[in-house]
Amino acid sequence: MSRYSPADVEPKWQAAWADAGTFTATRDESRPKYYVLEMFPYPSGRIHMGHVRNYTMGDVIARYKISTGHSVLHPMGWDAFGMPAENAAIERGGHPKDWTYGNIADMRDQMKPLGLSIDWTREFATCDPEYYGQQQSMFIDFMERGLVYRKNATVNWDPVDMTVLANEQVIDGKGWRSDAPVERRELTQWFFKISDFSEELLEAIDGLDGWPAKVKLMQSNWIGKSRGLQFAFERVGGGDPIEVYTTRPDTLMGASFVGISPDHPLAKELAETNADVAAFRTEVAKGGTTEEALEKAEKLGFDTGLTVKHPLNPDWELPVWIANFILMDYGTGAIFACPAHDQRDLDFCRKYDLPVIDTFLALDDPAPVGAEAFVPPKSEKVRWVDHFAGLDVATGEEAIDATIAFAEAAGWGKGVTQYRLRDWGLSRQRYWGCPIPVVHCDTCGVVPERKENLPVRLPDDVSFDQPGNPLDRHPTWCEVPCPSCGKPAKRETDTMDTFVDSSWYFARFTAPHAETPTNAEDAAYWMNVDQYIGGIEHAILHLLYSRFFARAMHICGHLPASAIEPFDALFTQGMVTHEIYVTRDERDRPVYHLPEHIEWHESGARLGESGAPVEVIPSAKMSKSKKNVVDPVNIIEAYGADTARWFVLSDSPPERDVEWTASGAEAAYKHLSRVYRIASDIAEAPQAGAGDDDLLRAMHKAIHDVTMGVESFGFNAAIAKLYGFTNTLAKTKAGRDTRAQAMRVMAQLMAPVTPHLSEEIWSMLGGERLIANAPWPVADESYLVEDTVTLPIQVNGKRRSELTVAKDLDK
């Protein structure tokens, strides 16, 4: 009997699939199509366990769908633009292009031994000019349809390096290289008008039946529809009134002050003549631009000395403050504060000794405000002590509606629907991205490049020896004739956010070599993606941008109306996590270390090289920056791809995070070896022996359970059933033919997960052609019916005994 040897078996069957063209996707109108897609990888250079888990899941689905008669599209590509390539060029020299394409070649080499059912003829990278040229063409289409525009936006500014920083490059409010405190600065940037689609994107969430509820909820909250009251406070002593927006107009009688954003036009105007205002604006411009940084920053205020009149009582004057927690991007950039009913407002008023009007809404009687604000519940009834809108006892919702109606009737305010969703800023002041195909002309203004001049290619001759965007410093690349008037003009040097690249790649896979972004027939046949699989970390941005892009592409004629929701079903796999190992450098900044460089001693974890003690941080998402990554290549070399595939699916439910530990791969290998050994024994057994109903019953149960598992992403449960079926098959006294039949079914049920081993067993036991093309087995229902049922006997909800009875009492 031969030993199971993946090193011999796996390449053999990969060659057989390639010869047979088993995974080449073909448009075949006679068969139902199935498009399965995993979120494509960033070419970091090494595949990791998260990739193996992600692509194995997609592969299980793809292979299962092939065996159930579908024409399957299962492509792979590379999300190849982005910062790490530039960082590599800065740190180690070389060119981002060489680094990226080298990484792609390396990763492809690591991925192919996994035996994935990928149609490699459709592979592309987003940094291929053939891809980003089509993207530039669509950008121009979007411009023509008013889906793109320019406006000012805030960026992280490193005042020492004189460059824009990504949020990731801001560490504790300081630039990662310069260590200088970061400032917020306004810059003219390109935007997609995703906010025009707020309502549509929100409403359509309801129809996404194949999406996880949590993702739909996150997207809804992100779009953040709210109804509120917009009205103006008249200035005492004249001047432009201050427009405010509030979602809690029912608290208007508790107003304490009017607050404006530091970026509000009035604040900017005051800063021109008042040095203190200017100094305050500079002070609060410190720090990064993330919502988290803004929310967590100390709440700071500045009294402008201006006052406004309360809309319901002209004698009631409120002070106007500039406050750093008010965002210019949301609402009107101005609010009124009600300390009695909002904790943040209360904290602010206590800090700056502003008036606090005692509770005028209460569950029972009005009570003086202490340290905690009473937030009126939206759905519970509350006594409305002030009767200005004709209310007595009402819910918050009713009070809000009544106040809006009251204001509208009186003519001093109007109900307004607001969305939290902001337009998508796509400008990046970086080299390694898709160039924005426009030209700045002194005469004609901003002019799109002519389509016949696309792609606008990135120049190869750039240097990364100084901070900032090398395109800005390029001596000739920027100098172009105006596409409109032909006079000398300047090319746009901003490149696109890499989210643009990943917002339509799924459509490009349907016709990766087309001369236009998509091809109508191919898009009509293959779209939508039937099953999309990827990490939960993309629940909001990538998926929302893709939903927007599909709509914009439809408007421009690049996708059919049926494809505006491009992903029929979404599965968010959990992440592969690992402990993080850290030491500190001389400036007490963290230095991360790979797991393979750590040694474990009695005293704890130590660095292998120096023996320095290592701080162990609890398991978190595997990431390059934290270096808590494990290389699957070692496992594939030691045990084979099938073992790695089996292992990543067997131990944890696919939607949950899994912490990688070294143990387990060995066990998976032992199990696959055992299955192979049992199959070999059967193949060599004499042609004799009786049938066995128990074995057939177990076989049909396994078909049923595994099919259910594969269809519902219960891969770990399906594998547990296969363990059980293996135990049954190992112990059975059934004859050779029945055992062979059962083992062929076992091979088929395992084939989506362990395709190489399954092919080997299939051929060993007389299966015809390739198992990859064999039709999926169907469970015979008559074998699934149990004759008896066991009933628990419970007394007061506690199990006391059990009773086994025949199901059919007549028997």
Add this chain to the structure above:
RNA sequence: GCCCGCGUGGUGGAAUGGUAGACACAGGGGACUUAAAAUCCCCAGGCCGAAAGGCCGUGCCGGUUCGAGUCCGGCCGCGGGUACCA
């Protein structure tokens, strides 16, 4: 801060509101072997008990229910996102 998840033996986990811990890993015991590896068999939530059996047990506190790991409310801990990481 805000939004969204998750929390079950030593470990990964299983369990349409109905016998908690399937299936594995690690561990213990045994068989085979000159020996080891490999393989096969058995044990195994905690506590008490020789056993039969009993009590406790799904992060914590409370609630709904004949019955809660599962549903509801409030905490605690961990993770993801937070618009320039991808």
